[in-house]
Amino acid sequence: MSEYDARGKVNRALLIGVHDYTTLRGLPAVEDNPAELRRALTATDLFTADEVTVCRPGEPWELSQALTAAADEARGLLLVHFSGHGWVGSDGGDLRLMVGTSVPRQSHTTVSWQDAVLSCLDNTRAERIVIVLECCYAGNAGGAFHSHRKPMSLLMAAQPNRRIFSGDEPAGGTLFTRAVVQILECGIPGRRFVTFEDLVRELRVRLAGERTPMGDVWEPRSAKQNTVDDVVLSFATPEVRLPIPPRIRLRRWFNQHLRPRLRLLLALCAVLVLAAAGLTALRLLRPLPACPPALELRLLTAPEAEPTLRQAAFEYEMSELNTRPLPGEGDLPAGCRRAQITVYSAAKDQIDQGFAAADRWQGEARGTGQGQPGTKGTDPLNRPGPQPDVWIPESTAVYEEARRGMAPTGSPAALSDTGPVAYSPLVVGIPATKRLDDVEPVGASWQDLLTGTDSAHRDLKLLRPSPVLSGTGLLHTIGLYLANDGSHIGTSGAPDPALAEGAEQRLSAPGSQYADSTELLCSLRPSSADPGAPAGGQRDRSAPLVSEKSLADFNLGHAVGSCPALDAPLPPGDRYAAYYPRNVPALDHPLIRVAWRGAADATARRAAVDRFAAWLRDPQGGQRTLTAQGYRGVPGKDGTVPAPAPGSPLRSSRANADLDAPVTPFTAGADQVARVLDGYDKAQRSSRLLILMDTSTSMADGGKLPVALGAAGRALEMVGAHHTYGLWTFPDRAHPDDPGAVREAVPLGTADPAPGKAALDRIAKGELVDHGAAMEEALTAAVREMKKSAGSNQAIVLILDEDDGGPRRAAGVEQTLTALLKKKPPVPVLTLVLGRAGCDTFTLQGLAGASRGQCVPGGPQAPDLLAGLVASIGTAGKGDR
Numbered sequence: 001m002s003e004y005d006a007r008g009k010v011n012r013a014l015l016i017g018v019h020d021y022t023t024l025r026g027l028p029a030v031e032d033n034p035a036e037l038r039r040a041l042t043a044t045d046l047f048t049a050d051e052v053t054v055c056r057p058g059e060p061w062e063l064s065q066a067l068t069a070a071a072d073e074a075r076g077l078l079l080v081h082f083s084g085h086g087w088v089g090s091d092g093g094d095l096r097l098m099v100g101t102s103v104p105r106q107s108h109t110t111v112s113w114q115d116a117v118l119s120c121l122d123n124t125r126a127e128r129i130v131i132v133l134e135c136c137y138a139g140n141a142g143g144a145f146h147s148h149r150k151p152m153s154l155l156m157a158a159q160p161n162r163r164i165f166s167g168d169e170p171a172g173g174t175l176f177t178r179a180v181v182q183i184l185e186c187g188i189p190g191r192r193f194v195t196f197e198d199l200v201r202e203l204r205v206r207l208a209g210e211r212t213p214m215g216d217v218w219e220p221r222s223a224k225q226n227t228v229d230d231v232v233l234s235f236a237t238p239e240v241r242l243p244i245p246p247r248i249r250l251r252r253w254f255n256q257h258l259r260p261r262l263r264l265l266l267a268l269c270a271v272l273v274l275a276a277a278g279l280t281a282l283r284l285l286r287p288l289p290a291c292p293p294a295l296e297l298r299l300l301t302a303p304e305a306e307p308t309l310r311q312a313a314f315e316y317e318m319s320e321l322n323t324r325p326l327p328g329e330g331d332l333p334a335g336c337r338r339a340q341i342t343v344y345s346a347a348k349d350q351i352d353q354g355f356a357a358a359d360r361w362q363g364e365a366r367g368t369g370q371g372q373p374g375t376k377g378t379d380p381l382n383r384p385g386p387q388p389d390v391w392i393p394e395s396t397a398v399y400e401e402a403r404r405g406m407a408p409t410g411s412p413a414a415l416s417d418t419g420p421v422a423y424s425p426l427v428v429g430i431p432a433t434k435r436l437d438d439v440e441p442v443g444a445s446w447q448d449l450l451t452g453t454d455s456a457h458r459d460l461k462l463l464r465p466s467p468v469l470s471g472t473g474l475l476h477t478i479g480l481y482l483a484n485d486g487s488h489i490g491t492s493g494a495p496d497p498a499l500a501e502g503a504e505q506r507l508s509a510p511g512s513q514y515a516d517s518t519e520l521l522c523s524l525r526p527s528s529a530d531p532g533a534p535a536g537g538q539r540d541r542s543a544p545l546v547s548e549k550s551l552a553d554f555n556l557g558h559a560v561g562s563c564p565a566l567d568a569p570l571p572p573g574d575r576y577a578a579y580y581p582r583n584v585p586a587l588d589h590p591l592i593r594v595a596w597r598g599a600a601d602a603t604a605r606r607a608a609v610d611r612f613a614a615w616l617r618d619p620q621g622g623q624r625t626l627t628a629q630g631y632r633g634v635p636g637k638d639g640t641v642p643a644p645a646p647g648s649p650l651r652s653s654r655a656n657a658d659l660d661a662p663v664t665p666f667t668a669g670a671d672q673v674a675r676v677l678d679g680y681d682k683a684q685r686s687s688r689l690l691i692l693m694d695t696s697t698s699m700a701d702g703g704k705l706p707v708a709l710g711a712a713g714r715a716l717e718m719v720g721a722h723h724t725y726g727l728w729t730f731p732d733r734a735h736p737d738d739p740g741a742v743r744e745a746v747p748l749g750t751a752d753p754a755p756g757k758a759a760l761d762r763i764a765k766g767e768l769v770d771h772g773a774a775m776e777e778a779l780t781a782a783v784r785e786m787k788k789s790a791g792s793n794q795a796i797v798l799i800l801d802e803d804d805g806g807p808r809r810a811a812g813v814e815q816t817l818t819a820l821l822k823k824k825p826p827v828p829v830l831t832l833v834l835g836r837a838g839c840d841t842f843t844l845q846g847l848a849g850a851s852r853g854q855c856v857p858g859g860p861q862a863p864d865l866l867a868g869l870v871a872s873i874g875t876a877g878k879g880d881r
């Protein structure tokens with residue numbers, strides 16, 4: 001990656017620090033931030049003293065005036081640093097920077113990040129812009145940031161919708177700014193300078209042990225827009241510093257001594273020219289009018305579709321349709337964006353809960369949502385996120401289920417299905433080395449596929465994304481139940497309970513489902529270094545039920561789920577062949593317009609949504625973007641579905657897709673979706689889940705505890721009417737010398753999730769044990785207890801950072817645990833590891849293999865991924881055959 005060196009250019013740094021507030025809590029540590037940063041920036045060869053401005057605004061106009069001056073003067077690098085209070089509305093919308101007299105919910109007393117800051121920066125002549133936001137909710141700046149045209153790099157002190165600890169530290173600045181100053185002043189070992197990306201990486205390391213007030217890891221976020229290079233922010237280095245090149249010394253001397261005189265001379269000449277030219281020249285030289293703020297649309301979708309829709313949203317924002325003047329709206333200058341789109345995602349069950357609690361969702365946006373009856377425990381603002389204007393689920397079936405869960409009358413959210421924007425047929429991935437005999441890849445019935453993969457034939461394990469969490473999993477279930485013999489699915493009728501039971505028994509369980517197609521395929525990626533890969537060569541025995549697009553991405557080595565892209569497509573023997581069950585509906589990705597009751601700009605939002613929907617379906621617009629990512633297009637005006645474009649991944653022979661496979665539209669009725677889900681629920685068997693959680697004090701380091709608690713809480717959400725659970729913790733404070741002792745926080749066999757949530761709350765408040773956690777001994781006790789039951793639908797969820805029992809472990813513990821795991825009945829161990837090594841250790845890989853379980857490395861996707869595995873514990877599958 002190339003580095004942008006701004007030395008000797010006309011640079012500007014605006015350091016904004018607000019520590020004294022009239023109506024808000026003061027931030028005394030912020031008072032020192034600008035001075036500390038000024039010292040660091042002027043001591044490392046990038047900025048001269050006269051290029052750095054300190055601003056302590058009491059009124060919004062003071063910040064705007066200082067920002068405008070810096071933006072007008074900068075020609076090279078423009079650096080803007082803000083430290084102070086930040087605020088967003090309850091809908092998670094536009095970030096507001098708070099100055100001395102600001103009052104929350106009085107927007108005219110604040111400075112809008114979107115409307116004031118970004119609009120100003122978009123008109124600067126600086127070659128590069130770097131922005132650092134150190135305030136609560138700084139992460140919410142990322143959405144609007146991506147819609148602007150200037151080359152910008154943005155560092156956000158925290159992730160979206162999070163407050164931060166900052167402002168009460170000792171003298172010398174806030175914790176975050178002190179870390180920034182130290183990195184800029186001292187440099188990084190092995191580096192000749194500090195770039196923007198260097199700064200972000202170092203900050204994440206230094207803040208890894210800190211947490212936000214909400215208990216999450218304090219994780220700075222970054223984003224770049226319209227630039228692929230990196231920006232040098234400091235030439236400090238622990239090594240011998242290289243001398244400043246003569247050309248840069250000369251340019252800096254010119255800027256400091258001659259440029260001001262030349263500027264004055266040019267100004268006088270300009271006055272004479274303008275006076276002589278008259279009004280005509282004045283009009284020609286007048287700058288273009290500034291663009292007014294764009295209307296923000298919020299687009300909610302599934303995790304699988306988020307990357308593609310994020311790309312489509314960006315291309316729409318820059319399209320002619322969104323930037324040209326429209327009849328009746330001539331006040332918008334040409335080239336200005338009419339709308340900008342923020343894209344975010346959530347699991348299917350969380351979206352269902354959000355729309356079911358739409359009154360609370362809207363109430364939170366108005367500050368009246370707390371305490372609504374019937375919504376205890378539901379926090380729509382956290383997940384799914386802000387109120388959407390557009391929702392693009394994976395399937396119409398998902399839309400029908402969400403609508404069924406909403407209040408029949410009185411809901412403030414009105415959902416309108418405008419039709420599909422892209423298709424992706426459902427497929428069964430068969431290992432390329434085990435193609436099915438006498439089964440056609442296109443058009444075979446599910447009966448044929450079930451027979452061709454059973455124990456008398458290929459003996460393949462059918463793996464399905466969770467119908468609870470995934471639209472792909474739900475639609476595959478509809479296909480299994482209603483199109484089992486390959487017949488067309490009508491608008492009425494109910495699935496045969498015996499057929500549903502038989503289909504569920506063929507799906508491997510427990511611990512076989514995932515949050516979506518991409519995470520399921522990520523777990524099957526053929527890499528020994530991949531911590532999510534199943535042990536014991538199970539990949540060659542697995543047949544994933546996924547979408548055509550996700551299977552093509554897998555075969556081509558594209559990014560799938562939490563697995564990054566590979567350098568090349570997979571070898572032929574490691575790929576899956578796509579088999580298309582006959583008359584199973586394809587994912588149709590309907591665009592749902594969401595209207596919220598009482599919205600003042602409802603008409604404008606509806607028009608903006610309709611324009612975006614039209615662009616997505618335009619063969620020369622959004623269809624190009626969607627098909628280039630591996631989706632099938634929507635039917636044209638003549639009703640025919642266009643073939644994938646020449647650049648589509650589906651056209652690659654290495655994708656193993658079949659373009660002759662038809663796209664079957666979704667025709668089932670809403671009642672059928674409900675009946676399929678009812679049949680799925682009835683096919684479940686009673687099950688037991690034991691959550692075994694490491695509560696040693698080391699879990700509080702590096703922000704691991706909030707992730708562990710979030711994952712355990714997400715697992716509890718999967719506990720249903722047929723399931724019981726228990727929550728054990730280790731080590732046991734009452735028996736510190738017994739490595740095998742565990743504390744039964746919630747007894748095994750509990751059905752109500754409330755005691756589990758209360759126990760997790762106590763752990764979050766500091767109920768940790770200052771003693772090493774001996775994982776193998778505690779797990780042995782848990783497995784021994786679970787083996788007392790004859791049932792096969794049970795599992796252990798093990799959550800830990802690392803095994804601390806090695807140095808004092810008695811001989812034979814590992815062998816005893818392994819032998820115990822291999823005894824009947826089976827007890828899969830689903831492990832979430834938060835330590836640095838993740839799942840890539842011999843012990844944890846051996847544990848997954850011996851128990852026929854899975855290991856999940858810690859990360860943003862870990863809670864949903866673990867929830868998908870837990871959701872399969874009660875399925876009717878017979879497990880490994």
